[in-house]
Amino acid sequence: MDTEIPANGTTSTPETPRLLRATCAPELAPWLRQEVEDLGYEIEHKDHTGVEIRGLMRDAMRLTLRLRTAYHVLQRFADLKAKDSDAMYEGAIRLPWERVIPPDGYVTVTSTVKNDSINNSMFANMRLKDAIVDRINGVHGHRPDAGSAGDRSVVHMYWNEDHCRISLDISGRKLSDRGYRRIPRRAPMRETIAAALLAETGYDGSAPIVVPMCGSGTIAIEAALIATGRAPGLLRSNFGVQHLLTFDHETWSDERAEARKLRTPGQPAPIVVSDIDPEAVEATRKNAVTAGVDHLLDFHVCDFAETPMPQDPGIVILHGEYGQRLGNQDDLPETYARMGDFLKQKCGGWEGHIFTSRELSGNIGLKPARRVPFEHGGIDCRLLKYELYSGTRRTSITG
Numbered sequence: 001m002d003t004e005i006p007a008n009g010t011t012s013t014p015e016t017p018r019l020l021r022a023t024c025a026p027e028l029a030p031w032l033r034q035e036v037e038d039l040g041y042e043i044e045h046k047d048h049t050g051v052e053i054r055g056l057m058r059d060a061m062r063l064t065l066r067l068r069t070a071y072h073v074l075q076r077f078a079d080l081k082a083k084d085s086d087a088m089y090e091g092a093i094r095l096p097w098e099r100v101i102p103p104d105g106y107v108t109v110t111s112t113v114k115n116d117s118i119n120n121s122m123f124a125n126m127r128l129k130d131a132i133v134d135r136i137n138g139v140h141g142h143r144p145d146a147g148s149a150g151d152r153s154v155v156h157m158y159w160n161e162d163h164c165r166i167s168l169d170i171s172g173r174k175l176s177d178r179g180y181r182r183i184p185r186r187a188p189m190r191e192t193i194a195a196a197l198l199a200e201t202g203y204d205g206s207a208p209i210v211v212p213m214c215g216s217g218t219i220a221i222e223a224a225l226i227a228t229g230r231a232p233g234l235l236r237s238n239f240g241v242q243h244l245l246t247f248d249h250e251t252w253s254d255e256r257a258e259a260r261k262l263r264t265p266g267q268p269a270p271i272v273v274s275d276i277d278p279e280a281v282e283a284t285r286k287n288a289v290t291a292g293v294d295h296l297l298d299f300h301v302c303d304f305a306e307t308p309m310p311q312d313p314g315i316v317i318l319h320g321e322y323g324q325r326l327g328n329q330d331d332l333p334e335t336y337a338r339m340g341d342f343l344k345q346k347c348g349g350w351e352g353h354i355f356t357s358r359e360l361s362g363n364i365g366l367k368p369a370r371r372v373p374f375e376h377g378g379i380d381c382r383l384l385k386y387e388l389y390s391g392t393r394r395t396s397i398t399g
Contacts, residue, residue: 065233068195092131172240180291205268208314212304217284224293227268336363349390
């Protein structure tokens with residue numbers, strides 16, 4: 001058994017760098033790697049679901065506050081050799097949980113299990129939970145509550161054959177749950193995917209961006225956060241790290257203050273959003289208010305083809321319906337053909353993008369310069385990039 005006990009930042013004990021893992025959806029790994037490297041970290045290991053670095057708790061906090069495409073930030077707690085649930089329990093109950101989990105707190109266990117002796121990951125979660133609370137009860141005479149809420153102390157287990165790695169989840173709930181999408185509408189895009197799409201386009205707020213068919217506004221709101229340099233973690237007030245006995249309030253406050261300094265002064269280039277459904281535009285407006293970026297968005301209720309385009313060219317992103325969860329499958333080919341016409345007729349000189357299922361991408365009538373694969377809600381999707389020639393008529397925003 002190999003164990004690392006997180007140091008309490010409130011003491012004078014020097015903290016030892018530990019393995020930190022930022023996780024993501026499989027298709028987002030390239031953009032997560034870029035984010036972590038842009039923050040100045042050297043990646044020790046990378047795979048299709050995350051990256052690993054060596055760092056202090058301060059670094060774990062920084063990643064939690066600043067990463068846009070990550071799901072969780074995990075701090076390694078121990079590695080066990082366990083062939084079955086009994087061996088895992090015996091190893092886990094010897095770990096000093098009383099140093100990190102409050103006896104009067106609440107703990108959630110999550111896991112990824114690939115072990116032939118386990119046919120239900122919920123059983124593995126229960127056994128690890130039992131080891132944690134039994135250990136704490138043995139030390140303090142009472143034990144924390146446990147359940148699936150995930151809003152306080154969270155422990156994650158990755159168990160592959162006989163290797164079992166146990167980590168503290170610094171994030172708690174997924175980092176993609178920014179907290180601003182109070183009105184999600186139907187089949188909304190996850191925030192991390194929207195951030196990756198924008199990263200792929202190179203968007204930084206210096207040029208206009210137009211988002212017709214805005215839905216609940218995720219792409220536009222993420223664009224506004226990027227354009228203003230606002231760290232996504234600042235939108236949330238509750239993270240797993242805050243519920244650990246090792247939580248250092250001063251370091252957390254310092255990291256939040258440093259994240260606030262990233263804000264970009266001034267007004268970014270126009271961010272135009274539209275939808276033919278007034279309720280979608282209103283949902284976008286309300287979500288943008290919650291995110292604190294509504295003043296940066298220019299809202300329009302109209303068919304996507306009538307979306308007013310700023311005078312200066314920039315980026316336009318259309319997120320069409322797929323027909324599997326939204327939209328009438330019979331009508332969609334014509335809709336996608338109209339999208340192609342919109343890009344040709346009104347977006348000359350712009351960089352055009354359409355995000356849709358691979359199945360429907362052939363109906364657009366334009367040859368993409370680039371196809372980037374994504375998975376969205378279990379659907380095989382593509383971000384299609386179109387280089388549009390200038391010289392066609394554009395309608396300017398008035399008023």
